């Protein structure tokens with residue numbers, strides 16, 4: 001009888017989706033890995049009268065290696081139904097029932113590699129990092145942005161005033177926050193129109209900037225909402241990938257009527273990514289977002305911001321955005337969450353220059369207001385780009401000096 005154990009076997013990377021899992025279990029690792037392979041492909045908790053050696057041989061997942069608490073499992077491409085199933089079906093194979101198996105304990109999907117026949121089925125980013133840079137006419141320096149704060153409460157005009165001030169202070173990007181969509185205090189149409197006017201004004205003054213309008217909503221309405229938002233003047237849209245789903249990102253990226261970049265937020269990802277022993281690491285999430293066509297993606301702050309994360313993990317996410325994959329464009333990695341000017345140097349040293357750094361509180365909390373906060377962030381990026389220590393740069397840049405006095409350096 002064919003089995004799921006294929007330790008030491010090399011598989012053709014063009015024929016398998018290969019996953020690395022971390023397993024915490026009281027049962028022997030061989031048994032745990034075989035249970036995962038069986039459950040996620042052709043088996044279940046007991047032998048079946050309905051299966052055959054051919055079915056397991058053709059469609060059974062293969063346990064290729066076990067090292068400590070890590071196992072590598074390969075799924076035949078035939079197990080996937082990309083045209084119809086898309087990412088939802090991929091996830092149900094590589095990250096489905098296995099998380100709930102009582103016999104196993106904790107389990108984390110650490111990484112995944114897709115064969116060309118699968119990546120070929122996905123569009124990848126239409127703009128990506130280079131497209132954003134082209135739109136903003138900013139070829140080399142890190143992009144530097146803000147999240148309009150407070151995250152809820154400002155009406156459309158004040159939101160637009162914030163965006164204008166941020167642009168006047170030099171920021172290249174701004175965006176709605178994840179909880180702002182179409183509340184009564186700030187209807188999305190009025191906000192988008194007002195922000196578009198602010199961006200036009202900035203452009204007429206010689207400064208290019210984009211603002212990502214949050215179109216996160218129900219699956220049956222998201223493309224229509226994005227089309228409307230575009231017709232109201234949006235130059236970028238934002239979608240929350242975990243709450244809306246990868247399919248929402250793909251629907252937006254594949255729809256020919258959507259002609260602006262897609263900024264991908266990852267709110268709620270911590271429920272999947274935070275436990276080092278259980279869930280799904282950010283790495284597969286980043287790869288899937290790139291496949292689905294996101295143009296910019298939050299990857300963490302490389303160990304310095306307010307959200308949990310560590311430099312090595314966040315750097316792996318950054319590489320998932322920028323390293324060659326499926327012939328896709330690079331996605332712009334976005335460092336966001338508790339960012340302030342005094343940490344920009346450390347972040348950029350770790351990330352390199354192909355990154356978008358953005359601060360909400362770190363701009364709107366500046367004692368001099370939004371324009372001064374924006375200037376301080378830009379000055380911090382300029383210092384990092386020039387390789388000048390931030391404290392030294394602050395001696396001749398008062399807004400940066402005020403920010404360092406307020407929040408220090410990290």
Ligand code: 3PG
Pocket residue numbers: 147149151177178306336337338339358359360361362
């Ligand atoms: C985000 O969207 O990343 C957060 O709203 C960041 O806000 P903060 O810069 O104030 O932490």
